Amino acid sequence: MKKLASFITATMLSLPATAGMIVSQTDFSDTSAWQLNGDATQNNDRLVLTQGLSQSGSAFLSSSINLLNDTSFSAFFTFEISQPVGLTDVDGIQGADGLVFVVQTNDTNVGSQGLGIGYQGIANSLGIEFDTWTNTTLNDIDGNHVGINLGGNSQSVAQASESDAFNTGGIWSAWIDYNGINDLLEVRWSNTGTRSSDAGLSLNVDLASELGSSDAFFGFTSGTAAGGGLHEIVSFEFRNDFAPISAATAIDAPPAIALMLAGLIGIGYRRKVK
Template sequence: MFRISALALAMSLAAPVASATTILFNDFSSVAGLQLNNAAAAATDGSSRSVLRVTPSQFNQAGSAFSTTAVTLGANVSFSTKFAFNFNGQRAGGADGLVFVVQTVSNTAGGIGGGIGYLGLPNSVGIEFDNWNNGGGDGNSDNHVGIDINGSVSSVALNTALPVTLDSGTDLFAWIDYDGNTDQLEVRLSGTNSRPAASLLAYNVDLAAVLGTPNAFVGFTSGTGAAAANHDVISWEFRDTFAPVDLPEPMSLTLLGVALASMGLARRHRA
């Protein structure tokens, strides 16, 4: 009888643990639920995939795509998100990148070029994936990730030693998590669909104070200037709570180990 109970426990703990998912795009064959601004549009990439093209490979563009309705963020405006993206069709070296943004206005886009479609958006946090060197504010790097606050592209945290090349023309994967209970914002980046154990950037910020409301629009901005690229989002998942995507549930795995060990102990006792 004990063996059956332990096995049932193990099977139940091995099942996926439900978490709140408010936005999920496996592709962008439909952009229902998104407000597309300026240059942003649904498009087909070179692999015939339906993508969200936040800016096309044209000069002096700005675009954005945000949820059409505000998301109510839970537990001190916590959230977790994952998305795949691809910079391709580079012109004049490729620029200027993509920004994941949490902000309080849906139908707006910021500055072109080095503004990456984010410059000038107040009450916001943005995580920029920047493929152009605009000088000291970019760490003199054309391949960096930064955390931006309140529409400024002078990043409060910056990493120029990336594990990938943003302009590679291949799919890249990003994970961003904010725990409102600790005020910790973490960014991860990989060239494979496997969540890195270590964060690329970590920064402490009171996002509730920055936004001024738990109700926010979430999405992406991009910009081009005298250089350009297609800045494509391939897929996107957003959760309105701190529930990191692709992270195993530690408690479930621990209890699963206990259950399996108990099953082994029961077998030895019967031997």
């Protein structure tokens, strides 16, 4: 696997910045391409962000991606939040605060516990939170919603409620698409694996300005406090252009991460300097 990874990296570095890239990981039996921070760990074929009380964990691809194609991208991932313990929210469900899909500029970042969901304090970032706790101080609409967060601020700038609980077990799918031409961010989610035609949440945002850099790391965070639970990422796929992904067409790649040249237009791939 190390020889394959070295070959792929060398090939990518020899290509012009216009070469396209797909990152596809059908499970996390191999996390060699990821930087795990805080309480994040690997368990069998899943990426575990947090699994107890008073924890904060993050995991980011250890290679930054140079966003040259209008900062556009499409991502698809599956996750499971289960084994809730500790405090009970106003909706009657035990558990912690959820997890966040994050685009930011430092792969070793991990934010604060609890209501910070491992995201709070990560500057120059975009976060899509799957929030499972009602924090009135953050103006949460309820204890089970999706939110868009900016600049490491846990108070969302846009929110949408979800009727089915995220944190009672079962696989959820999420699609994050950003069109840098019109600065439109769209978020979709489902517990059936089916991508809806309409976005569940959207926002016009200038991602390039939010990041303050053309290099970005993609990954996830989570945080717990007096309420906890098991927060796991099951699979992940990323494309370096606005190229929305459906679960039905997600690449059937080997368990280890696959970096593929797809002829897409726009960004390069840059190894982190150790």
